[in-house]
Amino acid sequence: xxxxxxxxxxxxxxxxxxxxxxxxxxxxxxxxxxxxxxxxxxxxxxxxxxxxxxxxxxxxxxxxxxxxxxxxxxxxxxxxxxxxxxxxxxxxxxxxxxxxxxxxxxxxxxxxxxxxxxxxxxxxxxxxxxxxxxxxxxxxxxxxxxxxxxxxxxxxxxxxxxxxxxxxxxxxxxxxxxxxxxxxxxxxxxxxxxxxxxxxxxxxxxxxxxxxxxxxxxxxxxxxxxxxxxxxxxxxxxxxxxxxxxxxxxxxxxxxxxxxxxxxxxxxxxxxxxxxxxxxxxxxxxxxxxxxxxxxxxxxxxxxxxxxxxxxxxxxxxxxxxxxxxxxxxxxxxxxxxxxxxxxxxxxxxxxxxxxxxxxxxxxxxxxxxxxxxxxxxxxxxxxxxxxxxxxxxxxxxxxxxxxxxxxxxxxxxxxxxxxxxxxxxxxxxxxxxxxxxxxxxxxxxxxxxxxxxxxxxxxxxxxxxxxxxxxxxxxxxxxxxxxxxxxxxxxxxxxxxxxxxxxxxxxxxxxxxxxxxxxxxxxx
Numbered sequence: 001x002x003x004x005x006x007x008x009x010x011x012x013x014x015x016x017x018x019x020x021x022x023x024x025x026x027x028x029x030x031x032x033x034x035x036x037x038x039x040x041x042x043x044x045x046x047x048x049x050x051x052x053x054x055x056x057x058x059x060x061x062x063x064x065x066x067x068x069x070x071x072x073x074x075x076x077x078x079x080x081x082x083x084x085x086x087x088x089x090x091x092x093x094x095x096x097x098x099x100x101x102x103x104x105x106x107x108x109x110x111x112x113x114x115x116x117x118x119x120x121x122x123x124x125x126x127x128x129x130x131x132x133x134x135x136x137x138x139x140x141x142x143x144x145x146x147x148x149x150x151x152x153x154x155x156x157x158x159x160x161x162x163x164x165x166x167x168x169x170x171x172x173x174x175x176x177x178x179x180x181x182x183x184x185x186x187x188x189x190x191x192x193x194x195x196x197x198x199x200x201x202x203x204x205x206x207x208x209x210x211x212x213x214x215x216x217x218x219x220x221x222x223x224x225x226x227x228x229x230x231x232x233x234x235x236x237x238x239x240x241x242x243x244x245x246x247x248x249x250x251x252x253x254x255x256x257x258x259x260x261x262x263x264x265x266x267x268x269x270x271x272x273x274x275x276x277x278x279x280x281x282x283x284x285x286x287x288x289x290x291x292x293x294x295x296x297x298x299x300x301x302x303x304x305x306x307x308x309x310x311x312x313x314x315x316x317x318x319x320x321x322x323x324x325x326x327x328x329x330x331x332x333x334x335x336x337x338x339x340x341x342x343x344x345x346x347x348x349x350x351x352x353x354x355x356x357x358x359x360x361x362x363x364x365x366x367x368x369x370x371x372x373x374x375x376x377x378x379x380x381x382x383x384x385x386x387x388x389x390x391x392x393x394x395x396x397x398x399x400x401x402x403x404x405x406x407x408x409x410x411x412x413x414x415x416x417x418x419x420x421x422x423x424x425x426x427x428x429x430x431x432x433x434x435x436x437x438x439x440x441x442x443x444x445x446x447x448x449x450x451x452x453x454x455x456x457x458x459x460x461x462x463x464x465x466x467x468x469x470x471x472x473x474x475x476x477x478x479x480x481x482x483x484x485x486x487x488x489x490x491x492x493x494x495x496x497x498x499x500x501x502x503x504x505x506x507x508x509x510x511x512x513x514x515x516x517x518x519x520x521x522x523x524x525x
Contacts, residue, residue: 011070020057023082027065027100030076036084036106043084045108045129046150051086059089059111066098082107093118104128112153125149132176135160146171153177154202157184168195175202179227184209195220196247197266202226206233214240214283219247219266228298230272233279241283242276244268244290244314267291273298273320281307287338288313294320302327312338313358324350336361339369347373347381355388363397367404377412379405440510441478448474448503455496478507 012021019035026033035055036043065080072078079101090111096118103124112132122142132153133146138160145167146155154176157166166189173181181202187209198220215238224230236242246267271293276285285307292300294317302310304326312334322340325348332352336359339345350373355366370381382405390398410418452470466489476482477500492500 016061017053017057019053019055019085020061023057023061023080023085024065024070026082027078027080028070028073028076030072030079030081030101032081032083033085034083043106045084045106045127051108055084056086056088057082059087059091059109062087062091063093063096066093066100066102067096069100077101079103086110090114120144132156137161139163143167151181154180155182155184156180157182157187159186160184160188162187162189164191165189166193168193168198170197171195172199173201173204175224175226179203179224180205181224182206188212192216197249198222200224200230203229203272204231204233206231206236208235209233209237211236211238214238214243216243217268218243218245219249220244220268221266222270222272224272228273229275230270231274231276234275234277236276236279238280239282242279242281242285244270245286245288269293273301275299275301276305277301277303279305279307281305283307284309284311286311286313290314292317292320294318296320299323305329309333310352314338316340317344320344321346326350328352330354331356333358334361335359336365336369339372342368342372343375345369345373348378349380351384352388354392363400367401370401370404371408374408377408379409382408444478444503444506444510445471445474448477448499451499452492452496455492458491474503477503478510480504480507480511 012024016024023033041047042049062080069078077100081101081103083105085104085107087107087109090113091109092114094114094116098118098120101122102120103126105126105128107125107128109128109130112134113130115133115135115138117137118135118139120138120140120142122144123140124143124145126145127148128150130149130151133151133155136156136158138144138157140161141163143165144160144162145165147167147169148171150172152174155173156176166187168182175181176183179202181200182204185205185207187206189210190212192213193211193215196216196218198217200220200222201224203224204222215236222230246265249264249266267289268287269291273294274292279285279302285302285305288311291314294300296319298320299322300317300320301323303323305324306328308329309331310327310329310333312332316337317340320340321344323346325346327350329352331354333356335357347370366385370385373381382401386398386401386405389395389401449471452473455470
């Protein structure tokens, strides 16, 4: 019988090998077709042990079954469920509509799988060895599962539409000729994208991808020594959370669980730049215990990211830059040891509403954090921090932050203004410590009262003058706006005139600095 003849009636074609004939019958019955030997070493699809004709099938026979296969036996549903099979040739289903359920375990493919613009219900490839998966614009109504698979020349899912979940747990993906391991720009996943314990050797590209629930890269290892980016995902949309966190090794419940005590965990590690610019995350971006190994020209870039919570709890990057410019978060959960050194952090336009430090994070360290982000003076990070502290009821800390801002600003001023700034700082701490003004006033008043008590003080108008009072006379000199009727009624000569002049000047300096501080306080309120 020629190929295709009698397929509609369920007859077995004549040119099938024994392995293919068994697969044909299992397809009609909807049962699992297992050609594995039972020896784990021999059955390893990624190993070097040869698989002979007894467990080999041609890719075109699989395509025949999936696209135009025989009817199911009575009371059965046709499905392709194969285990331990070697597939010869390229499995090409481009543009086809595949109705049967597809599941392949521990299979070895000699050539790439070609699925552009194909339509499936559900596809599961588990622990398979595949030279390359070419599946741009593929559409599945259900899941696309690729756990523990190895792809020697990358995976392409550009503009794919996955109805429910995409699973890449424990997969190993090497780069293609363009340098990408996983090219999934514009992909849409209806529910979760789980890539836990994934190994990516190249650029993992998720530009403009949309994930319906969460994106989990728990325990993943991303490495791209050939280019600047190991994870390239600008304009990524995740309705819930992005997890770049540890995973339990050997735990069958990988996703969303805390590993039990004693479980060996593997943290998320990235050797190369990360770009999440303009991302939108509905719940959180979680970087707990994440490790980033960057070169001097690489970045962990979160420019203009929007998320209710940013958990910046990874290890401090020793090189490269962390960029949060324009990002907007509600809760910033962080710890002091996670942030990079000065010159490696950029936060221009970064806004947050609440600080939730994990572990000790004293105000001095928080001020160092702001200074690390401002190689040149920029008031915005200081004002943002002060506003957040004030909203949390930490008014004293907020004043300390604004005082630090003025001191940082003073470093940029010309010499004359810098001297005036030092004077304001020394006298009343730029108005943020108003108690100093009262202390200085009391000291000058007491000193003047004691001094003027020994001064000759002939009246300017012998016919009528108030009684002499050294205390009121001193206070009249120190208060430049208020007239207490003393300074103009008495004449002091000689060296006492110098003391009078000094008291007037000190009064003006004190009043000016207090007024400047009060103006800043009013503006802030």
